[in-house]
Amino acid sequence: MALLKVNEITKVFGGLIAVEDVSFEVNQGEIVSIIGPNGAGKTTIFNMLTGVYKVNKGTVEFEGKEIQNKAPREIVKAGMARTFQNIRLFPTMRVIENVLVGDHINIQYNFLDLLFRTKKFRKAEKEAAQKAIDLLESLELGDQINNYAKNLPYGMQRKLEIARAIATNAKLIILDEPAAGMNPQESEELMKFILKLRQNGHTILLIEHDMSVVMNISDRIYVIDHGRKIAEGLPAEIARDAQVIRAYLGSGGVEKDAEQDA
Numbered sequence: 001m002a003l004l005k006v007n008e009i010t011k012v013f014g015g016l017i018a019v020e021d022v023s024f025e026v027n028q029g030e031i032v033s034i035i036g037p038n039g040a041g042k043t044t045i046f047n048m049l050t051g052v053y054k055v056n057k058g059t060v061e062f063e064g065k066e067i068q069n070k071a072p073r074e075i076v077k078a079g080m081a082r083t084f085q086n087i088r089l090f091p092t093m094r095v096i097e098n099v100l101v102g103d104h105i106n107i108q109y110n111f112l113d114l115l116f117r118t119k120k121f122r123k124a125e126k127e128a129a130q131k132a133i134d135l136l137e138s139l140e141l142g143d144q145i146n147n148y149a150k151n152l153p154y155g156m157q158r159k160l161e162i163a164r165a166i167a168t169n170a171k172l173i174i175l176d177e178p179a180a181g182m183n184p185q186e187s188e189e190l191m192k193f194i195l196k197l198r199q200n201g202h203t204i205l206l207i208e209h210d211m212s213v214v215m216n217i218s219d220r221i222y223v224i225d226h227g228r229k230i231a232e233g234l235p236a237e238i239a240r241d242a243q244v245i246r247a248y249l250g251s252g253g254v255e256k257d258a259e260q261d262a
């Protein structure tokens with residue numbers, strides 16, 4: 001069974017059909033990318049998956065259960081967490097505190113526990129802190145634990161944002177253009193980081209403009225153009241797909257994009 005199964009989702013804004021009957025799947029342990037020219041509908045798809053937009057039609061099944069049109073918080077609880085195109089960290093909080101914010105969606109204590117700092121509260125907090133430390137160490141961010149988020153270099157801030165998404169216990173991590181604004185060296189680092197996530201057992205759905213990132217790390221790719229799915233397949237298949245190349249002609253084709261990005 002696919003971890004995520006999207007069936008013919010459609011989104012209409014006024015008279016504009018932004019996404020039409022798009023279907024795709026993500027299996028456990030895969031890195032799957034959604035690509036497409038500017039305005040193709042990628043962000044709209046992500047916003048439907050994560051509960052920011054309601055779908056007009058179609059279903060989103062996560063672990064076999066329909067989750068379309070649920071509130072973003074419910075979707076995170078179900079096991080899907082995302083990062084944003086513009087990094088959204090708490091800049092004046094420490095690295096570990098940023099991760100703890102992600103985990104708090106799972107912590108089980110009530111307001112009275114919090115008010116009286118009961119044993120249950122202290123135990124839950126201690127466990128959460130240890131979990132955050134373990135996670136940061138596993139992602140090679142262990143030596144930054146007490147640093148303030150705003151002091152991290154850009155590439156590391158991205159990693160921290162991904163760590164925070166993982167801390168929600170997400171089974172699927174959704175990355176919205178993680179390489180945006182990165183120089184080639186930072187993109188290279190990011191690729192290694194995402195591959196490491198997969199190695200650690202995480203499943204990743206990615207929207208990305210940087211073709212060298214997409215072509216190098218994706219197991220499978222879906223291509224969207226004018227709100228419709230026009231191709232799906234392995235990176236090598238996508239790079240030579242005539243319809244995909246036509247959709248990207250403005251930028252000189254997928255392969256040329258990849259060369260430029262490399």
Ligand SMILES: Nc1ncnc2c1ncn2[C@@H]1O[C@H](COP(=O)(O)OP(=O)(O)OP(=O)(O)O)[C@@H](O)[C@H]1O
Nearest residue numbers: 013016017018036037038039040041042043044045
């Ligand atoms: N909230 C909205 N209201 C009206 N139209 C919208 C809204 N969001 C997106 N659109 C339109 O829907 C279409 C798809 O946009 P979307 O942002 O999903 O594309 P994209 O593939 O993510 O583009 P980019 O790569 O430039 O981020 C575009 O025509 C866009 O103008």
